[in-house]
Amino acid sequence: MNEQHKSIYYPPGGILIWFLIILEIFTFLGGIMVFLNYRTEELSLFQEAQQQLNPLIGTINTIVLIISGYFIANSIHFIKNNENKKAARSILISLLLGVTFLIIKSAEYYAKMEQGIGLSDNTFFTFYWMMTGFHFIHVLFGIGLLSYMYIGINKNTYHSENYFDVESSATYWHLCDLIWILIFPIFYLI
Amino acid sequence: MLKEIKINTIILTILLVLIIAIYLLAENKANSSFTIITSLTAVKFIAISFQFMETKKANFFWKILVSLFVIAFLIGVFVLS
Numbered sequence: 001m002n003e004q005h006k007s008i009y010y011p012p013g014g015i016l017i018w019f020l021i022i023l024e025i026f027t028f029l030g031g032i033m034v035f036l037n038y039r040t041e042e043l044s045l046f047q048e049a050q051q052q053l054n055p056l057i058g059t060i061n062t063i064v065l066i067i068s069g070y071f072i073a074n075s076i077h078f079i080k081n082n083e084n085k086k087a088a089r090s091i092l093i094s095l096l097l098g099v100t101f102l103i104i105k106s107a108e109y110y111a112k113m114e115q116g117i118g119l120s121d122n123t124f125f126t127f128y129w130m131m132t133g134f135h136f137i138h139v140l141f142g143i144g145l146l147s148y149m150y151i152g153i154n155k156n157t158y159h160s161e162n163y164f165d166v167e168s169s170a171t172y173w174h175l176c177d178l179i180w181i182l183i184f185p186i187f188y189l190i
Numbered sequence: 191m192l193k194e195i196k197i198n199t200i201i202l203t204i205l206l207v208l209i210i211a212i213y214l215l216a217e218n219k220a221n222s223s224f225t226i227i228t229s230l231t232a233v234k235f236i237a238i239s240f241q242f243m244e245t246k247k248a249n250f251f252w253k254i255l256v257s258l259f260v261i262a263f264l265i266g267v268f269v270l271s
Contacts, residue, residue, distance in 0.1 A: 005247045012244040022255065029263055036270035059213040063206060066238075070202040073242040077194050174243040181234050182263065185227050189216035190271070 013171025014164065021175050024138075028131070028179050032186055035127045042123060049124035050187070052117065054108070058188035061104050062180060065139075068097035069177040072146070072170045079153065082160040088153040091166075094173065095146045098139055105136055131183050138176050145169040201241045208234055228267050232260045 004010045011018045039046045075090035112125075119129045149166050152158045158166050208230050215223045239256050240246045246253070 005244070006249055008249040008251050011248040011252045018252065022259075025259055029259070029266065032263075033266045033270060036267060040270060055213060055216055059209060062209050066202065066205050066209065069238060069242050070198055073198050073244075074195050076244075077198075171243055174238060177238050177242070178235060181231060181238065185212065185216075185231050186267075189212065189227055190224050 013168045017168045017171045021171070021178075024175060025178060025182075028182060031127070031131050032182060035131070035186060038123050038127070045122060046124045049122055049128075052112075052115070053128075053188050055188040057104060057108055058184050061101055062184050064097050064101045064104070065177050065180050068094045068101070069174055071097070072173045076163070076167055076170050079158065079163045079166055080160055084153055084156065084159060087166075088150055091146055091150045091153065095143060095150060098143045098146065098173075098176075102136065102139055102143070105132070105139075128187055132187065135176065135179050135183060138179065142169075142173045142176050145172060198241060201237050205234055205237055224271065225268075228264065232264055235260055235263070 005012050009015055071090045071094040075087045075094065078084070078087035078090060117125055119126055146169060149158065149169050153166070212227050212230050215226055236256070240253075245256055
């Protein structure tokens with residue numbers, strides 16, 4: 001399989017998931033660029049609005065998602081090595097961390113809604129809700145995928161001879177990491 | 191196999207250090223923090239993509255595409271901010 005990855009048509013996880021990744025990250029890049037353009041025009045408003053976000057919560061969520069990505073990356077090595085129990089356990093940890101991310105993010109959303117900060121509050125929060133909300137949906141979908149993989153490994157549907165779906169799902173999960181890595185500093189830090 | 195997990199663990203440690211460093215830098219609001227935060231974000235992106243996503247094992251084309259994306263991100267952020 002590793003030698004196969006050297007072909008342009010077989011990147012790790014498969015070419016279709018890579019098309020999706022390229023499409024998604026460039027879409028988010030476009031969103032970030034438009035956000036930064038508006039930020040230049042309304043700098044004081046954006047800086048004021050940013051004060052209403054808690055960078056510590058964002059940082060904790062980044063750590064949660066990165067550790068989750070680490071476990072899903074390890075699960076691929078375990079499944080390739082026919083260590084299905086370890087692979088399933090790694091996916092489960094990854095899954096639980098993904099759920100933790102969503103719980104923290106939901107709490108943050110709830111706090112914002114309690115303060116009356118909505119989608120149309122100002123330009124900063126329009127972007128904030130749209131982009132983090134879009135990412136939230138990606139994570140939610142990823143959790144569904146990982147749950148399916150976890151069940152599949154436990155049923156022995158996926159093993160060292162058949163792990164392509166698991167690898168594709170892991171690649172999708174890393175996409176969630178990558179998107180968050182890009183949007184987190186833009187909204188919370190700079 | 192164990193070697194790959196060892197490398198993953200090293201990369202994870204580096205990423206965690208970078209995330210905490212970025213947070214502390216942003217809290218201090220130093221003049222150079224914007225440049226450093228953006229550059230470290232690019233480093234994190236590359237680390238996740240090449241190690242966790244195994245882009246390092248992929249064809250040259252995908253490595254170039256990921257690298258071009260990071261360059262586009264850096265140029266875009268520096269030009270528009």
